Amino acid sequence: MTHGKYVLGVSALFHDSAAALVCGREVIAAAQEERFTRVKGDWAFPRNAIDYCLGQLPPGAQLDALAYYENPRMKIDRIFQNAIANAPGGAPLFPPALRTLQTLNRDLPGLLLGILGDAGRIRFCEHHRSHAASAYYPSPFEECAVLVVDGVGEWSTTSIWSGRDRQLRLEAELAFPNSLGLLYSAFTQYCGFKVNSGEYKLMGLAPFGRPIFRKRILQELIDLKPDGSFALNMNYFGFHKGLSSINPLFGYLFGVQARHPNEPMTQHFMDVAASIQSATNEVMCGLAAWAMRATGSKHLVMAGGVALNCVANSEIIRHTEGLESVWIQPAAGDAGGALGAALAVAQELESAPAGASHPFPKTRDDMQGAYLGPEYGTEDMRSALEQSGLAFETFPDESGLMAEVARRLADGDVVGNFHGRMEFGPRALGNRSILADPRPAGTLNRVNRKIKFREGWRPFAPVVLAEHADHYFEGPNDSPYMLLVSDIREAFRGKTKLAAARATGTSSPGQLQALVTSDFPAITHVDFSSRLQTVSETSTARIRKILEAFYLASGCPILLNTSFNVRGEPIICTPAEAIDCFLNTNMDVLVLGNYLVCRSAQGSWVEDRIGKVKFRAD
């Protein structure tokens, strides 16, 4: 029996650089560069992530190919043609365009040849094909429709593929500048959040608002066709000719100019957020429906940055006729392009004919819970703890540790959990997570203000034992990667609804959040939605054991789960970073492998450290 080809995938130089290693159809490793450099969304060439992935090659094994997630010549074409089309008005974009041309022209080939010095074995996969491959190949489906929606790669901004017999066939696409991702980013900027990182905040802001501008968006900004395809009215945008995503007319369209990041949030911007989310839902549902029709499939897989919009994802599940199942690549953004490029090239290199002896039907996906990053041994953790000077306990018996963690969670402690391989993709799914009991009223504010140092109104996500999800949540609730939203059932909702809360005269997100409560106030939004992560009975991840122990201790199968980091920083990677995060925040407990660190057991120097480190805005 021959093994698959070893292919290293790389996505780099634009945002969220990453590397991934596959062996044929098997995903061996994947990680984002930001986790190593501690630069959030790091776009630099991912030397550290590459080193980590190459370190996972078995002894004696060598790379068969290096796959890059874009076609740089096509990207040069888009940049050059866009500059011609918008000259001379597009002059503000010339300097970054020239920098990009320089990078693509000289730097990129040299960097790739430095990894694998054979130009014939360095392969370039088109950006949307990389995304499509990242969604199709690891999915549980033999055949499916594939929907890719993002900002832009080379030219394509939206693409629909048919996946069958391990081959991808492009069915339809939309081209730059008609981009749902860039439309959403324009609203991100308008509402005062950072483009390319604040989109999730815009989605989180939407439930506070009323979609009163939805019609205006669909009439004035986007020409939406019945098949979900669309064109943008470029009179209102700036991304094709300048640094800003929007131009001043955009503000006039909504009667208020763009919000400065430091200005208070107002009802107007909450309404705008609700409106663009509603419009996005409509576009995504249209695209999904057309993808199902075009391919004749009942299964849908998705990737691209817009597939991280879990509200739109759930709308697709709720409203797409004939859709039986959906799978979304957990690293749906550009980081996942590294994995997709590697899988696509590995597929090309497979000697077996297409469709032969494939392992379908699979019972689950090939992502291994997205736990594809580095892990650290007991000695590494002990050494880091000893260097830190922290007092800690050792639990040789995991079940004893789980019981102790559950007891502390039930007592209201906030716990940082570090265990096993780091997650690939933007979500912490338990191995690099901060956990808390979602039931106490003060948990939301405490974790937001004292641990994450972020806006107090932003709710957290629940992680729940999968077999209990349906009891607490209605709507789509099979969500292993935290990519869907469900609503908490009526029985667990408070009496005050959002409309009544607004009627009190407040429009402050924090006050609205405080008025609209549930039995799980830290993980429910003002519309009673939750960004759900379910952990199945077959999961071997430690988060499953913590949930089981917490359920045993408290009768509650749900925990608050937020990423193990503070505002503006990437999710932690190493034991030392976990300890740093513990020291710089008001976290009560740190679980590092089988070691337990309690704040209450530390000397006063630990308390004195909090507040000394200032964190960047995210």
Next chain:
Amino acid sequence: MRLFADTLCGLRADGTAAAGKDAWRSEAESCFVVPSDAGLRPSLSLTDILGGQDTLLQAYADERSAAGFPAEADAIRKIEAFLLQHAGDLALDDPDRKRVLDFVYPVV
């Protein structure tokens, strides 16, 4: 401002007026474009995309020339010559611009 958006912004670079207020809308039933060749083909090697040239810009200039756009090919070659001479000038060291770029994201 709507007048500005609908009328002035509708002017084309060559001075002719666009069709009108809703010129950006199309009557077509779909905005999908015919899939590009690139989407239909598998990956390309570095050897392939260099097309026998030393750099990607040279390969792209050849492509535009072969497509019947020699002026574009000339412009690309001039850009590459500029980049060779002035690569250092492109460094992002203006703090104001850096601050702007921390918030927005140029689509290039």
